[in-house]
Amino acid sequence: xxxxxxxxxSAALAAATCTLLGSGVPAPVDAQExxxxxxxxxxxxxxxxGDRVKDFSVSAIARRMFVDxxxxxxxxxxxxxxxxxxxxxxxxxxxxxxxxxxxxxxxxVPPEVLPLDDTFKDTRVALGAGWQQPVGETSLINxxxxxxxxxxxxxxxxxxxxxxxxxxxxTTLSAGFAYSFDSLDPxxxxxxxxxxxxxVGDTSNRLGDQDKDVLDLIIGITQxxxxxxxxxxxxSYSKSDGYLTDPYKVLSLVDGTTGDTLLRTLTPGVAGPxxxxxxxxxxxxxxxxxxxxxxxxxxxxxxxxxxxRYMTDDWDIDSHTVDLRYRIPFGADxxxxxxxxxxxxxxxxxxxxxxxxxxxxxxxxxxxxxLGNFDAITAGLKYGWRTRNDNEMSVRVExxxxxxxxxxxxxxxxxxxxxxxxxxxxxxxQVGYRF
Amino acid sequence: xxxxxxxxxxxxxxxxxxxSMGVEPWERDILAKDEMxxxxxxxxxxxxxxxYFSKEASSGGRGFGGGGCGCN
Numbered sequence: 001x002x003x004x005x006x007x008x009x010s011a012a013l014a015a016a017t018c019t020l021l022g023s024g025v026p027a028p029v030d031a032q033e034x035x036x037x038x039x040x041x042x043x044x045x046x047x048x049x050g051d052r053v054k055d056f057s058v059s060a061i062a063r064r065m066f067v068d069x070x071x072x073x074x075x076x077x078x079x080x081x082x083x084x085x086x087x088x089x090x091x092x093x094x095x096x097x098x099x100x101x102x103x104x105x106x107x108x109v110p111p112e113v114l115p116l117d118d119t120f121k122d123t124r125v126a127l128g129a130g131w132q133q134p135v136g137e138t139s140l141i142n143x144x145x146x147x148x149x150x151x152x153x154x155x156x157x158x159x160x161x162x163x164x165x166x167x168x169x170x171t172t173l174s175a176g177f178a179y180s181f182d183s184l185d186p187x188x189x190x191x192x193x194x195x196x197x198x199x200v201g202d203t204s205n206r207l208g209d210q211d212k213d214v215l216d217l218i219i220g221i222t223q224x225x226x227x228x229x230x231x232x233x234x235x236s237y238s239k240s241d242g243y244l245t246d247p248y249k250v251l252s253l254v255d256g257t258t259g260d261t262l263l264r265t266l267t268p269g270v271a272g273p274x275x276x277x278x279x280x281x282x283x284x285x286x287x288x289x290x291x292x293x294x295x296x297x298x299x300x301x302x303x304x305x306x307x308x309r310y311m312t313d314d315w316d317i318d319s320h321t322v323d324l325r326y327r328i329p330f331g332a333d334x335x336x337x338x339x340x341x342x343x344x345x346x347x348x349x350x351x352x353x354x355x356x357x358x359x360x361x362x363x364x365x366x367x368x369x370x371l372g373n374f375d376a377i378t379a380g381l382k383y384g385w386r387t388r389n390d391n392e393m394s395v396r397v398e399x400x401x402x403x404x405x406x407x408x409x410x411x412x413x414x415x416x417x418x419x420x421x422x423x424x425x426x427x428x429x430q431v432g433y434r435f
Numbered sequence: 436x437x438x439x440x441x442x443x444x445x446x447x448x449x450x451x452x453x454x455s456m457g458v459e460p461w462e463r464d465i466l467a468k469d470e471m472x473x474x475x476x477x478x479x480x481x482x483x484x485x486x487y488f489s490k491e492a493s494s495g496g497r498g499f500g501g502g503g504c505g506c507n
Binding site: 040041044046057059060077122126148150153159171176178184216218223224225226227228232236238288291292296298303305309313315327335370371376394400402424426428430432 | 457466468478482492493496497499
């Protein structure tokens with residue numbers, strides 16, 4: 001915005017100077033002075049404690065400006081993921097053996113240890129393209145497409161957004177939609193839901209590829225309230241259809257009295273699960289509604305950025321998110337920005353720690369900790385500065401902590417003495433460079 | 436239904452009030468600053484959306500955010 005204003009001011013000054021000197025206005029002055037491309041790049045490290053997920057990521061957004069305020073935006077992200085993630089099975093006092101998702105091998109988890117699936121390795125490449133241009137005097141339209149590819153997942157999406165200004169550009173109404181066509185090709189094939197984990201080499205309960213479509217709609221209003229205060233409010237709707245189950249997650253089938261996972265009869269000479277585990281199953285539809293509000297307030301050079309989001313869905317998950325950032329200038333060309341984020345969610349109606357054998361098999365069940373009841377907090381600090389060649393650089397370091405609880409009604413027998421919810425601690429380090 | 440009407444009425448009142456709010460075009464010096472844009476760093480916002488989408492059951496709000504991956 002400010003660069004554009006500088007540009008129009010310099011163009012106006014050039015025109016005025018030329019007029020004063022009695023010469024014509026040199027037409028290409030704009031094109032010569034304005035850099036056509038600008039880039040926003042970053043390196044990210046996301047690391048969970050222990051042997052859990054680590055992600056190294058490189059991202060870039062390139063933006064090319066054309067005449068009449070039209071922009072082309074291209075984006076690229078490459079993620080390299082490694083590490084282990086909770087499989088959904090509960091801890092036991094004895095070792096537990098699992099068949100790997102590929103169905104080609106088995107691994108054993110020691111007693112008292114949370115079962116993690118350590119085959120989580122992936123490279124993800126995501127591309128995006130967008131075109132933005134004014135429509136008439138007061139409207140803006142933005143259309144885009146996105147695609148991403150990882151070993152077992154492919155995403156293709158389209159999106160469009162329109163915004164219109166009112167009241168001397170003090171009020172902006174916007175509306176947009178996005179549609180995703182995603183397909184899953186899980187390692188070893190997607191398992192038939194709620195069927196047992198089988199011996200190594202037995203793929204009789206594996207299905208083929210799966211699909212998922214997601215429609216997102218958003219409407220919003222942005223309002224300038226004063227010279228230093230602007231607010232935004234959005235409503236968004238999201239409808240997912242298709243295969244929403246995590247093909248790698250399981251639940252332990254447990255004794256209805258002791259809460260211990262049932263042993264399994266082993267096939268002689270074949271490696272396979274030591275206990276009984278069932279693949280999870282989620283509904284094939286999910287509808288989410290979100291209300292989002294944001295305030296930006298400028299106070300003598302400092303900027304407060306506060307937002308709140310309420311989300312509710314038909315899986316019975318409600319969540320609240322509060323995000324606070326406070327930018328404090330440090331000298332003429334740099335700033336510090338502390339960041340705090342609070343998040344809380346209730347569990348999905350079909351979330352359960354384990355499946356007791358004393359009850360009929362549920363229609364839907366998942367022990368995925370991300371569908372459980374938990375709170376999370378992020379605390380971080382960013383430092384940004386303008387480089388000698390007038391580019392922008394920033395470094396942020398954040399800590400993310402998730403801690404949850406399993407509803408007491410779901411805890412059976414010996415489970416009460418175990419830590420049933422896997423706490424998560426992660427570090428986020430991101431270095432950004434804009435030029 | 437009553438709740439929907441209430442929300443709609445509140446939204447209309449809010450919008451009706453909007454016409455008297457705001458600033459004159461020559462008072463936009465502060466609002467035009469980079470740090471006063473609703474999203475100051477698009478890449479950082481996208482990174483956060485992606486991280487939280489893959490670790491929590493919520494997504495979006497600010498925009499479409501986060502999707503298009505097998506992480507959730």
